[in-house]
Amino acid sequence: MVQSTKILVPSGVLGLGFSEDALKEGLKRKPDIIAIDGGSTDSGPFYLGSGTSKYSYEICEAEWQILMQARNQNNIPLIIGSCGTCGVNAGVDMMFEMTVKIAKRLGHSVKIARIYCERELSEFMQAVDESRITALEPAPDITQEALNKITHIVSSAGVEPIQEALLAGADIILVGRATDTALIAALPLSNNANAGASWHAAKIAECGAFCSTNPSSGVILVEIDMTGFTVEAMAQNAFCTPETVAAHMLYENADPFLLTEPGGCLDVTESSYQALDERRVRVQGSLWHESESYTVKLEAAKLSGYQTTLLTIVREPHYVKNIDKWITKLSAICNEKIRQSSLRSESSYELDFRVIGKNAALGELEFSVNMATELGVCVIITAESQHHADDIAMLVNPYLLHLPLSENEPMPTTAFPYSPANSSRGAFYEFALNHTWRLENPCDGFTLMIDEV
Amino acid sequence: MYYLSEITKTIRSKNAGPFWVTIDLFCGDDINYQRVKNGLTIPIAANHLLIAENLIKRFEIDDLRVIKISFQRKYFQGSRLDRDMHGAQFAHIFSEIQIN
Numbered sequence: 001m002v003q004s005t006k007i008l009v010p011s012g013v014l015g016l017g018f019s020e021d022a023l024k025e026g027l028k029r030k031p032d033i034i035a036i037d038g039g040s041t042d043s044g045p046f047y048l049g050s051g052t053s054k055y056s057y058e059i060c061e062a063e064w065q066i067l068m069q070a071r072n073q074n075n076i077p078l079i080i081g082s083c084g085t086c087g088v089n090a091g092v093d094m095m096f097e098m099t100v101k102i103a104k105r106l107g108h109s110v111k112i113a114r115i116y117c118e119r120e121l122s123e124f125m126q127a128v129d130e131s132r133i134t135a136l137e138p139a140p141d142i143t144q145e146a147l148n149k150i151t152h153i154v155s156s157a158g159v160e161p162i163q164e165a166l167l168a169g170a171d172i173i174l175v176g177r178a179t180d181t182a183l184i185a186a187l188p189l190s191n192n193a194n195a196g197a198s199w200h201a202a203k204i205a206e207c208g209a210f211c212s213t214n215p216s217s218g219v220i221l222v223e224i225d226m227t228g229f230t231v232e233a234m235a236q237n238a239f240c241t242p243e244t245v246a247a248h249m250l251y252e253n254a255d256p257f258l259l260t261e262p263g264g265c266l267d268v269t270e271s272s273y274q275a276l277d278e279r280r281v282r283v284q285g286s287l288w289h290e291s292e293s294y295t296v297k298l299e300a301a302k303l304s305g306y307q308t309t310l311l312t313i314v315r316e317p318h319y320v321k322n323i324d325k326w327i328t329k330l331s332a333i334c335n336e337k338i339r340q341s342s343l344r345s346e347s348s349y350e351l352d353f354r355v356i357g358k359n360a361a362l363g364e365l366e367f368s369v370n371m372a373t374e375l376g377v378c379v380i381i382t383a384e385s386q387h388h389a390d391d392i393a394m395l396v397n398p399y400l401l402h403l404p405l406s407e408n409e410p411m412p413t414t415a416f417p418y419s420p421a422n423s424s425r426g427a428f429y430e431f432a433l434n435h436t437w438r439l440e441n442p443c444d445g446f447t448l449m450i451d452e453v
Numbered sequence: 454m455y456y457l458s459e460i461t462k463t464i465r466s467k468n469a470g471p472f473w474v475t476i477d478l479f480c481g482d483d484i485n486y487q488r489v490k491n492g493l494t495i496p497i498a499a500n501h502l503l504i505a506e507n508l509i510k511r512f513e514i515d516d517l518r519v520i521k522i523s524f525q526r527k528y529f530q531g532s533r534l535d536r537d538m539h540g541a542q543f544a545h546i547f548s549e550i551q552i553n
Contacts, residue, residue, distance in 0.1 A: 041471050044531035044538045138472050138508075138525045246517055250477050254469040254523035256512050273516075304533065350533060361542040365503060367549060382533055430532045431471045 002191040004225040006031040007184050008234075011218040012207035013037050014063055014080060015055025018218030022235040026219050027070055034067055034078045035183045037206060038095070039085035041299060041431070042252070048086035049151050049301035049429025053094065055085065064095075065102045068172070072108050077166060079173040079183050086299075087154045087177025089118045095174045100453050109452070110172055113165035116447040117176030119153040119298070123445065124437075132438040134295070139434040149302035150432050156297045158262025160442035162186035168450055176446075177299065179261055180206035188224040196286035199266040201229035203259055204248050204283070211248035214238035228284035230276065242273035245281045262297075263442060264290040293438050300433040305350075307425040308389040310379040312400050313415040322405055323375055327353050330403050334396050343391055347384040351392070354378040377414070386424055393422035457493065458548035460485040466544035471530035474540040475523040476547055486518035492552030498522050501546050522547075 008031035011018040039047070043054050053060075064080075071078040084091020092114050103110050127133050128142070140146065154177035163186050165173045175183065184202035189195060201222040209217045217235035231240050249268055250256045259266040267287040274282045319326055331353060338344060356376030359366035379396055383389035400421070402411050439445065457464065462481040469475040478493070480486035490513055499506045504527055512521040528535040537543075 041530070042468055042539065045471070046531070136472075138529075140529065243517065247477075247479070247519070250475070250514070250517075250519065250521060252467050252469050252475070254473045254475050254510065256514055256519075256521050352533070354536065361537050362546065363536050365501070365543075365546055367501075367546065380533075428533075431529055434470070434472050 002193075004223050005188040005191045005193055006221060006223045007187065007201070007205065008034045009184065009205045009208050009220045009222070010034065010036050010067060012210060013039065013055070015060045016218075017063070018208070019235050020066065022217060022219035022233075022238075023066070023070060026221050026234040027074055029221055031074070031076060031221065033076055033187050034071055036067065036080050037082055037180050037183065038080045038091070039082035039087060040180070041086075043085065045301040045429040045431045048088065048154065048299060048431075049303065050427060051086065051088040051090045051152055053084040053091060057094070057098070061098055061102070064098060065106070068099070068102050068108065069106065071171065072106070077171055077173065077187075079162065079175065079186075081175040081178035081180065081183040083174050083176060086152070087117055087156075087175070088152050089116050089176060092116055092174050092176050099172055099174065103453050111168075111170050111450060111452050113168065113170035113173045114449045114451075115157060115161045115165060115173065115175045115178075116449070117154050117157055117178070119155055119445060121147065121150060121153065124153055124298075127437055133298075134436045134438070136434045136436060140432055142433070146302055146432055149304065150300050151303055151429070153298060153300040153433065155437055155445060156182075156262065156299070157446050158182050158294075158296060158442055159186040159189055161446040161448060163190050164443060164448055165450070166190060168448075170450060179297075181259075181261060184222070193224045194226055194228065195288035196266065197224050197227070197229045197283070199259070199261060199288055200268055200271065200283060200286035201231065203266065204231055204245055207248070207251065209233050209235065209238050210251065211245050212238040212240045213244055228282060228286070230280055230282050232280040239279050240281045242275055242281055245283065246273045263294050264288055294442050295436040295438050298433045298435045298437055300431070301429045302432040303427055304430045305382045305384055305428045306386040306389045307428045308381045308386070308393040308422055309425055310393055310396060310400055310422045311417060312377050312421060313374055313417060314377060315374045315415060316412055319405065319412055319414075320371070320373070320375055323355055323358060326403070326405055327355060327377070329405065330399055333399055333403065337395055337399075338392060341395060343388065343395065347388065349381060349383040349388065349392055351396070352380040352382070354380065382428055386426065390422065390424055397421055454551045454553060455488065456548065457489065457550045457552065460488055464544045464547050466541050466547070468530055468540040469523060472526055473523055474526055474543055475521060476543055478520045478522075478547065480518040480520065483518065488552065489520050493520055493522070493550070497550065497552070498524070501550055502543070503527075
């Protein structure tokens, strides 16, 4: 009977960095597993849409090598979830290739498990037909047009596919998309630790030291047993207090008391947070409510066009003062010129103006009327091809530079910060699903592959 | 009347997934917590966020002296008309709300 399970979390995500001293301190505590996240939707739909990673391959490789060495020296498993930021199959492949390369370099023999989480559109459509798909609030509409433009669908794995890999004796587990918590909760749940404590500890540790007084210090250790869990930051200058730990339950959670996970719901309404000393917090009383059916959350992104942006700076006081009037005139004349030009025969486009220094971040919700000395004008063009977006940008360019407020005044010249003023941004993606998928078996659709290298 | 920024320790705002934003108001002491608890209602939040009241959830976390406001995004994260990928600027709207 395992009395407790210790999980070492080096940081909130691979690529973000962690203190090596704090990692060493964590390893002295003899953890049972090292768990780290590889991504999230938090950086926006581009990564899932394009199937690419947010973090530098070289930086991830350097960090992953440190973690592989720690794993090898302590002979414990190492797990990463949401490989390549978004958890698509290509992200798992990238981490697999990286892991094999590092293992060869270090002379390690390792058993590597890969868990693929991507779903084909046809599988998804079949699940719709079988009434297995449920929309969450709010969810984008599943129109045929949107479906045609979806580039990737992933489902977030729960603990079960990970437990299968652990049971198979994997040294390193590379998971496509998984809930941040499943990576951490899998082993203690296999060891029959308290279920509420396992999921709650996982939520608290998922961002590394975010649950401490020093969020950027990275390394966190959670120890989970039959009645609760203890959390401690591994950097000397980081402290877990009942307030910092409890506050992390609020972080990025719409509901502060309940957290829905594959197969159930974590309930922390009755949880107690007690300081054991100035560094450690003990948490008890967390509950796990198993759900009647097993559902996993889906994420998808669709191609919504191509973008080109322009940026200029307006400094002339007359124009700063009359910026709304100028933008209205600029927008009208650009749309009119597009209509008159050969570009009109092309497909649809959108022209958005953001006035930086006025309300670029909040739009209609901005209440402040403080006037800035200068204003940035960011023009975002979205069209159905990059070529069309670029052509529109080239048409907008001279008006953005020189449009006078009225006919009888000198032509202004705004400040272009660089040449060319227009930047092609490439493909533009949007999130396309906020739905759950009901599974018969928690491992359905998650493909486990094991290799020894 | 008090600005919420005057009677809170921290106000933070962040995505809770691509479709929700959540705002945590850490009030520090009991007096200010009671003020925020009584004063920051769903209708006031709706009025500043320009969304319907039924798209907002409000929680009182007495132990932490935190009021939490979660709401459905009018523009989903990263969609064409979204202006703030991580949803962190909504906190500044709340800083400037005045309550009794």
